[in-house]
Amino acid sequence: MATASSINHRLLTSLKDEPKQMLQPISGYEEEPLLSIEEACKPLEKILDQELKQNMVIAKMNSEEPADQLTPDESASIHLYTMEWKKRENSLYAVLNRTLRMADRSKLKPWFRYLKLFLTAFFKLPSSQHTIIWRGVTEDLGGVYTKGRKVAWWALSSCTAAISVLESELYLGTSGERTIFSIQTTSGKCIKAHSYFQQEDEILLAPGRYFEVIDKLSPGNGLNIIHIREIPPPFPMLADPFDLSQLKNTLPQPVPKPIKINPTPSVVPKPPTLSVVSKPPTPSVVPKPPTPITAKTGEFIVL
Template sequence: MNKDIELRVQHRSSRLIIPDVEDSKEVGPIIDYADEPLLPLVDACRPLVPIIFNILAYVSSALQSTPDTPSDGLTRDESASIFLYTMEWEDEHRSLYSILNETLRTADREQLQPWYKYLKLLLTALVKIPCAPQMTVWRGIKKGLHLEFPRGTSIVWWSFSSCTTTLPVLENDLYLGYE
């Protein structure tokens, strides 16, 4: 596979695949974000300026793409916070979701402090969205974890996860592929 195609495949699969899960270590819950005030998206993201490339430009783009009164019943800032999470950054820069999920998986909870204001807004928005009916969802991991997580046990992921309800999506070479 040539480098250009390989990079596109890596970029495309990053939402559904966790490359490796070496951090089976215990990490504590995140509760301090709950004490943060609920702020507009631009203010909630200001602490992320030193962490995320061009974050305020992406915030502006997310807000411009979100109607003043979203049909989902959320405020504009709440809806835009979800939109911002889903956005891809320019190829040479890591997106918000990538950096946030990496930070959520670290044992050093101090690294999460700059994220608290954004997390308050994002989680406030997500809580307002109605739950989907119970179903099986799939998340790809390039490692055999079947012994660590027996069928029927509850699993807690310390990151937001993109999932699919269709297993063949993950069986596609673009996602799990061959090593």
């Protein structure tokens, strides 16, 4: 049974299991029909334990009025992903991510229906406004992620918008071996509105992301800070769940900020100067000048 916790263990998922070799792309799932959460998870009943059924019901009940224009089933697929089983290693997200890292892509076939629903929901979410996000592990990866190296992350990656979250004692703390990734990307999606852990501003990266190591810093006390930037992969590492060009017309477009006009404190416009008076004074009120005076064009002589 999934239990509420103050810790989001997905933020600390190890990176040691990411394959060092380049794998074949994640594809084939996109051909599946878009099904309900119940139908999408049927092939997983033989892979996951009995907690799947009850957690699926909980996810569906918690997703009756979803945000971001998702359907209840789409939102429930994200909700189910964020839930933890009694044995954390048996959680749906843990088993799925282990499978995404396997070189044998046939192992992914039972997940195709769920991936179709989940990734359809994921790509329908608006992109995060944060272009620098953070991920941490309790491992020393400074020697693995060398400057200029290009790396692939095949599993889904849970990140946060605030480095202070990772520095708290609930996560990495301030001592011991630990690596914090500063990730420059525009593809992250905030899943807070659909998560079982709604106190966390979790930003999720899709599987099959490709990065370049830009720089790294080892300030001491066991800490490594590695700056990576997402770059185009050498080939499509993840098939799109649907034609993503449709998103331009289906996602809500940003509303331009209204132009704010600040009037002068008096609100009343300044009176025109004499040089811009359009109505000349009538002859009856203009006194005859005592002596001839030649004035320049546009000037008025006040006696």
